[in-house]
Structure formats: structure tokens, C-alpha cells
Amino acid sequence: MTDDRATGPATATPSLEVCGLAYAYPDGHQALFGVDLTVGRGERVALLGPNGAGKTTLVLHLNGILGGGVGTVKVAGLPVEKRHFAEIRRRVGIVFQDPDDQLFMPTVREDVAFGPAAAGLRGAALEERVRTALERVGMAEYADRPPHHLSFGQRRRVAVATVLAMEPEILVLDEPSSNLDPASRRELADILRALDVTVLMVTHDLPYALELCPRSVVLSEGVIAADGRTQDLLCDEPLMRAHRLELPFGFDPRSVAVA
Amino acid sequence: MGAGHAHTLYRHGHSPVHALPPHCKLAATFAFVVVVVATPREQMWAFGLYAVLLAAVAAVARVPAGFLLRRLLIEVPFVAFAVLMPFVAEGERVEVLGLSLSVSGLWGAWNVLAKGTLGVAASALLAATTELRALLTGLQRLGLPPLLVQIASFMVRYGDVITDELRRMSVARRSRGFEATGIRHWGVLARTAGALFIRSYERGERVHLAMVSRGWTGVMPVIDEVAATRTQWAYAAVLPAAALAVCVMGWTL
Numbered sequence: 001m002t003d004d005r006a007t008g009p010a011t012a013t014p015s016l017e018v019c020g021l022a023y024a025y026p027d028g029h030q031a032l033f034g035v036d037l038t039v040g041r042g043e044r045v046a047l048l049g050p051n052g053a054g055k056t057t058l059v060l061h062l063n064g065i066l067g068g069g070v071g072t073v074k075v076a077g078l079p080v081e082k083r084h085f086a087e088i089r090r091r092v093g094i095v096f097q098d099p100d101d102q103l104f105m106p107t108v109r110e111d112v113a114f115g116p117a118a119a120g121l122r123g124a125a126l127e128e129r130v131r132t133a134l135e136r137v138g139m140a141e142y143a144d145r146p147p148h149h150l151s152f153g154q155r156r157r158v159a160v161a162t163v164l165a166m167e168p169e170i171l172v173l174d175e176p177s178s179n180l181d182p183a184s185r186r187e188l189a190d191i192l193r194a195l196d197v198t199v200l201m202v203t204h205d206l207p208y209a210l211e212l213c214p215r216s217v218v219l220s221e222g223v224i225a226a227d228g229r230t231q232d233l234l235c236d237e238p239l240m241r242a243h244r245l246e247l248p249f250g251f252d253p254r255s256v257a258v259a
Numbered sequence: 260m261g262a263g264h265a266h267t268l269y270r271h272g273h274s275p276v277h278a279l280p281p282h283c284k285l286a287a288t289f290a291f292v293v294v295v296v297a298t299p300r301e302q303m304w305a306f307g308l309y310a311v312l313l314a315a316v317a318a319v320a321r322v323p324a325g326f327l328l329r330r331l332l333i334e335v336p337f338v339a340f341a342v343l344m345p346f347v348a349e350g351e352r353v354e355v356l357g358l359s360l361s362v363s364g365l366w367g368a369w370n371v372l373a374k375g376t377l378g379v380a381a382s383a384l385l386a387a388t389t390e391l392r393a394l395l396t397g398l399q400r401l402g403l404p405p406l407l408v409q410i411a412s413f414m415v416r417y418g419d420v421i422t423d424e425l426r427r428m429s430v431a432r433r434s435r436g437f438e439a440t441g442i443r444h445w446g447v448l449a450r451t452a453g454a455l456f457i458r459s460y461e462r463g464e465r466v467h468l469a470m471v472s473r474g475w476t477g478v479m480p481v482i483d484e485v486a487a488t489r490t491q492w493a494y495a496a497v498l499p500a501a502a503l504a505v506c507v508m509g510w511t512l
Contacts, residue, residue: 060468063472065471065472089474090474092472096465100462101465104416104469104470105416114473114475114482118474118476118480148420162473
């Protein structure tokens with residue numbers, strides 16, 4: 001697959017390079033059948049696909065939680081291998097779907113500090129990193145709150161901050177808009193747009209993908225079934241139908257002006 | 260803000276006692292309890308002095324007496340046991356209000372009651388002035404195995420999440436017309452407990468995944484260094500030192 005939408009100079013190493021990735025779970029269920037995907041630095045890409053398409057399996061390969069199948073994954077040129085795990089996990093920031101899983105420390109501040117502290121950061125540098133990350137998601141004044149006393153939207157934003165604090169090469173979001181009310185959804189979109197990092201967004205929320213990601217890939221039955229401009233893909237009705245992707249009632253992707 | 264926590268033992272404040280580092284307070288409380296237990300039970304006045312000492316600490320910490328006394332109610336089941344002792348113990352007996360009571364039993368009951376109450380009061384005071392989270396860092400600082408501290412801190416973090424899940428399951432049950440009224444419904448409640456266990460277990464797996472993804476390798480990173488100055492240790496030592504003086508007097512007098 002050619003990296004025709006990579007931004008920046010041609011010499012830049014892409015943030016993410018997945019080559020021929022295949023994986024079967026120990027119970028024999030094969031989830032990925034040779035996935036190729038390249039995401040250039042600074043790109044925002046949506047990973048679309050029906051339930052059971054292998055999206056989560058692919059995401060868990062990006063930081064080496066799953067592995068041992070065929071194919072390679074490289075993050076900013078660094079192969080995902082056991083000896084690089086510490087660095088890989090700093091470079092790949094995964095925001096999981098349920099913020100209650102992501103936020104496991106007693107206060108917001110400690111949770112955001114967890115990643116950088118695990119990487120060895122201490123003292124004033126750590127404080128500074130936490131403050132910056134929380135400011136980028138507009139949650140600085142909630143630093144000393146316990147996470148379970150925040151609203152769902154606030155928890156999702158803090159979850160984004162927890163990975164931003166690690167200054168990742170690529171931000172991977174698993175269903176970022178799920179369970180958010182429209183206002184929280186828009187706030188999160190504003191935050192994501194303002195970030196200067198590569199984003200891979202796993203989602204069913206097609207309007208959200210159109211709003212945020214110029215490029216989309218469709219993962220279906222363990223392979224990349226399509227890769228192109230989000231608007232083009234969403235307007236391709238046979239493709240959408242073939243992969244169980246449906247637009248919300250009354251939404252016409254043609255009618256939306258995107259950058 | 261920490262007071263927003265649902266843990267009712269803690270009372271938010273800014274007293275000098277609140278400000279002491281948690282491991283100093285833990286060590287002081289522990290030393291105080293040890294000293295109290297080591298005091299001979301016959302020296303009743305010593306226990307009175309201990310109570311005065313605790314009251315003084317409570318006053319400095321601005322913890323109201325009513326708040327502390329209510330926390331003491333947890334002791335009631337143990338007191339019930341102490342009350343039985345004069346009736347069941349062997350040995351010399353005395354007549355009190357027409358009842359025949361054992362002398363050694365009376366001393367035993369007094370011993371349990373006095374030392375137990377002082378111990379519970381000291382712990383309640385500690386809990387009222389130290390946040391649960393700070394207690395955990397204090398324990399870690401005092402050398403409790405990190406694994407135990409991690410388990411305890413996850414209990415603090417996920418207690419509310421799991422209670423919430425339980426409440427939602429209960430609402431779902433009742434919305435379908437189920438009321439647990441008797442023994443016939445225990446099966447349903449047991450299945451709820453089982454489902455809750457599975458859910459918590461799965462959540463544990465997901466949390467573990469999230470931790471590994473952020474570079475966790477088996478040890479919790481140090482985020483807050485809790486360090487105590489010599490002065491803070493000295494302040495914390497006031498209570499056990501005073502108690503020790505009382506104890507020594509109790510043995511020598």
C-alpha cells in the first residue's frame with residue numbers, strides 16, 4: 001500500500017507502519033489476515049469497521065500487548081519487539097474505551113503522572129508534564145479530584161491527558177465518542193483537532209470520523225478493505241453496505257464541507 | 260476536595276495534626292497503642308490520662324467529640340464480649356447488685372474495655388485526620404510490601420465503581436419486578452454476586468491492560484515523595500512519648 005497521503009517531507013519516517021500483520025488467538029480464532037497500514041506523521045486517520053472486524057486486535061498489536069503472529073509493526077521506525085516495549089509504550093498512547101479502566105489511580109494528577117513516572121520522570125519535570133497535559137485537555141483545575149467524581153466527558157478528557165503526558169508519537173483512541181453527550185463530543189473534537197500528534201481513531205461513529213479525520217481505512221474480516229479520503233469512502237454506498245457501516249438517519253456525507 | 264470522597268471516616272481540615280506526614284502519624288498511633296496495651300490494668304488512673312491525651316490531640320486536630328464518639332460505636336460487638344466475662348470467668352467472686360461476679364472476670368472486662376476503647380479512639384482519630392490515600396502512601400513509606408499497598412489502593416479506587424455496578428444490577432432486577440423477600444430468592448442474589456465477581460474480574464483485566472500500555476512493569480512508579488522533617492517526627496512523637504511516661508509511672512508507682 002502506498003503512503004500517498006503522508007504529510008511532511010518524503011524523508012520523514014511514518015508514525016506507524018504495519019506490514020502483513022496476521023494473528024490468531026490461542027483458541028484458534030483468526031482475527032487478522034495480513035493487514036498493511038501506514039500512517040504518516042501528523043495524520044489523523046479513522047479506522048472503521050463493523051464489530052468483530054479485528055479493530056481491537058489490531059490496536060493491541062501497536063504496543064505489543066498482542067504479538068507472536070506474522071508480520072511487523074513499526075512505530076516511528078522502531079520495531080515493536082520485546083526489548084523495545086518500554087519505549088514503544090511511551091510512543092503509542094492508547095486511550096481505551098471505558099475511562100474507568102484507564103483511570104486507575106486515586107486522583108487525576110497521579111493518574112496523569114503514572115506513565116511519565118513509570119518512564120523515570122520525577123519531581124518538578126513530572127509536575128510540569130502533568131500540568132501541561134491537563135491544560136491541553138482543559139482539565140487542569142481538576143487535578144486533585146478522584147476520577148470517579150468527574151462526569152463521563154471529563155473522565156474521557158483526563159484519559160486523553162494520561163497518554164498525552166507521555167508525549168506519544170501516535171495517539172490511538174478506541175471509540176472516543178462513545179457514551180458522550182453532544183457537547184462533550186464537540187469539546188473532545190476541539191481538543192483532538194488542536195493536538196499536534198498523529199491520531200489513529202477506532203470508531204463506529206462515521207460523522208465523527210468525517211469531522212476529524214481526512215483519511216479513513218476500513219478494516220473488515222481481518223483485512224484492510226478500503227483506504228482513502230473519509231468523505232469518498234462514506235459516499236461509496238456499495239462499499240459501506242458490504243462492510244456493515246451505516247450512516248445515522250438523515251446524515252448525508254456529501255452535504256458536509258470538510259477540509 | 261478530597262473530602263468529596265465517600266469515605267466518611269475522614270474529616271477535612273487544616274489543623275497541625277492534618278498537616279503531619281502520614282507515616283509519622285501511623286508510627287505515632289501504633290506506638291501509642293503498644294504503650295497502652297503494655298500498661299498494667301490495675302492502674303486505672305493511667306487509662307484516664309491516656310484518654311485525656313487523646314482528647315488533647317482531638318482538640319488540636321479540631322475533631323469534635325461527637326464525631327469521634329460516634330466512630331467508637333464500631334467497638335460495640337467487642338464490648339458485648341467484655342460484658343460477658345465477669346459472669347463466665349472462674350475464681351473469687353463478689354456480689355454486685357445481687358449478682359455474683361468473678362473478680363478476675365471484672366478485671367479482664369475492664370482490661371478489654373479500656374485498652375480496646377483507647378485503641379479504637381486512636382485509630383479513629385488517625386482516620387479522621389489522614390486521607391485514606393495518604394495512609395496508603397504512609398504505609399508504603401513504613402515498609403509495607405508494595406503489592407499490598409497496590410491492592411489496597413485499587414480497592415479504594417474501584418470500591419465506588421463496583422458498588423455502582425451492584426446498584427445498577429439491583430435496579431435492573433427490580434425493574435423487572437423482582438423483590439428479594441425470602442430464602443427462595445437467595446439463588447438470584449447469589450447469581451448477582453457471581454455476575455458481579457465476573458464483571459470485576461474482567462474489569463481487572465482491562466485495567467491491567469491499560470496499565471501495561473502505559474509502561475507498567477510490575478512496580479508502581481513513585482509519584483509523590485512523602486518525606487518528614489525531624490520537627491515533624493518530633494511533633495508526632497509527643498503523643499506516644501507522653502503515653503510512655505504515663506506507662507512508666509504506672510509500672511513504678
